[in-house]
Amino acid sequence: MWKIPIELEIGLKYTRSRRRKAVSQRDGFLSFISGISMAGIALGVAALIVVLSVMNGFQKEVRDRMLSVLSHIEITSPAGLANWESVSEKLSGQTHVLGVAPMVSSQGLLSRGESMRGVALRGVAPELEGKVSDLPKQFVAGSMNDLKPGQFGVVLGAQLAGTLGVRIGDRVSLLVPEGDLTPAGMMPRMRTLQVVGIIDSGHYEYDSTLTIMHWRDAAALLRMSDPTGLRVKVDDMQRAPEIAVKLAQVVPQALWVSDWSRSNRNWFAAVQTEKKMMFIILTLIIAVAAFNLVSTLVMTVTDKQADIAILRTMGASAGLVQRIFLVQGLAIGLLGSLSGVVFGLLIALNIDVIVPFIEALFRVQFLPRDIYFISQLPSDVRFDDVLTVGVMAFVLSILATIYPSRRAAQVKPAEALRYE
Structure with missing residues (x-):
């Protein structure tokens, strides 16, 4: 019968809260911080997908109207x-x-x-x-x-x-x-x-x-x-x-x-430049969430030093300990990236319904007809953009787990258990 690797089992257990009375408050707090890191990555991914889809929609709408004349x-x-x-x-x-x-x-x-x-x-x-x-x-x-x-x-x-x-x-x-x-x-x-x-x-x-x-x-x-x-x-x-x-x-x-x-090279070059700049700016949101993931894992490593020391005394290698926290970071990054992709796609694919609802609810108009020649927010979801954003967020999550996991592997059992 296939057995779950020990580093995968422990890493996923650290990702969610444990309910034992003695440690519920401490582990619950760490789980809450993990959730915040996951939510930050998800929101960054969703925001980037929605903005890129809207920019693609504007470009497509203007291009189609332009080519109806040209x-x-x-x-x-x-x-x-x-x-x-x-x-x-x-x-x-x-x-x-x-x-x-x-x-x-x-x-x-x-x-x-x-x-x-x-x-x-x-x-x-x-x-x-x-x-x-x-x-x-x-x-x-x-x-x-x-x-x-x-x-x-x-x-x-x-x-x-x-x-x-x-x-x-x-x-x-x-x-x-x-x-x-x-x-x-x-x-x-x-x-x-x-x-x-x-x-x-x-x-x-x-x-x-x-x-x-x-x-x-x-x-x-x-x-x-x-x-x-x-x-x-x-x-x-x-x-x-x-x-x-x-x-x-x-x-x-x-x-x-x-x-x-x-004939319209300058206009399309300007649109592409604007899209790249928006991509870079919004990527910083995901980068901030990745830094938050670093702090989350560092706190987890500090809190779990006794557990790490016990594992080491039972024969666990430094590599196994490092993989435990890599699993935790990758789980947070993967779930955050996938949640962001799903959330972003739901908004981008239904923006023609969401925006009119918000306008009617708050009695505002984002694109007045007497000012803008496009009065509705268009959206054009492209698979390559979604894939790029999702993979980029996951890669940043991987990079964010390297330092905390290596720090966990360097914990010395004798020092960690001295005051336990």
């Missing part, structure tokens, strides 16, 4: 893409490509009355735009089909329309960087446009500058006959950089191929 991949030619139809057909036949649409990209200055705003001008093909973005689904007024070539209609982002104070049917003036050479010198090129639609993508930065026209009207305004490039949508946006490299080998070398991660 392209997965853009293939551009500043001078204009004369043979864009043939290039589009070639790209459409490639694997992982879901849609291709022409575009015109430029900048301008939009004005109405005394209000002026710098804008990102984008020319699109209404009949093809739905294949490469979610813009046709984001209209709060008008529709993409209202953009007809030759009529110089314009669709504005909701924030931009609010800033200028315009509605459907109002007229605005667009000034583009390209000018006309006249006898009086270079004159800026300006065109009056009629607002035919308003879009709300949920991304403040883009809604405050987004200006959409039919690509033929935008090209005519820029004195061009062809689009400046093509927008490409792929089946997996995470693989967009890899697919962009393959598409670059298919299109003419004079064209510039870029993916969404390259």
Whole structure:
């Protein structure tokens, strides 16, 4: 019959309180301190998992809203893409490509009355735009089909329309960087446009500058006959950089191929840096709990010197004594880490229920709609983050048990029993 190793049996017994009357108060206190150490590790692990999940959720939410407006991949030619139809057909036949649409990209200055705003001008093909973005689904007024070539209609982002104070049917003036050479010198090129639609993508930065026209009207305004490039949508946006490299080998070398991660590199780099810093800061919570575990084990070793001495006189080796306290520390660390992982997952997976309940209970709103474009706390639990946090907490617990267990192994039986 299999027998539990003596160091495992004694180590686990030291972890929980004993109920004998003579020592119940002392052992109960040590058990209470062990519980506090375990709870500290669990809370640190849970807090780290929840924060990382929320940060992942914000990153995913912003990225998805960003890509509902932007392209997965853009293939551009500043001078204009004369043979864009043939290039589009070639790209459409490639694997992982879901849609291709022409575009015109430029900048301008939009004005109405005394209000002026710098804008990102984008020319699109209404009949093809739905294949490469979610813009046709984001209209709060008008529709993409209202953009007809030759009529110089314009669709504005909701924030931009609010800033200028315009509605459907109002007229605005667009000034583009390209000018006309006249006898009086270079004159800026300006065109009056009629607002035919308003879009709300949920991304403040883009809604405050987004200006959409039919690509033929935008090209005519820029004195061009062809689009400046093509927008490409792929089946997996995470693989967009890899697919962009393959598409670059298919299109003419004079064209510039870029993916969404390259276009927004600074933003994603900033998010990753912030996530790493939060990971380091919250790891200190677990480190503090690990230091608490050191003090707990040191107190246990001091209190159990008589027991250690008796074990040594009965023939127990220093290694066996060390393993006893290693078992105690590892049990506390393992239970604390597992409890923290379970608790953290319960919160992270149900944060969409927990946060509204707290807001309703205390009548507060953590993310007001009039300030933040994301009004709910998103959560994206990733297995690699959970595994990293759990393993890291357990490793810190192992490190915390080394010194107390070695100190226990160095206890001398004669000195420990002198006053017993």
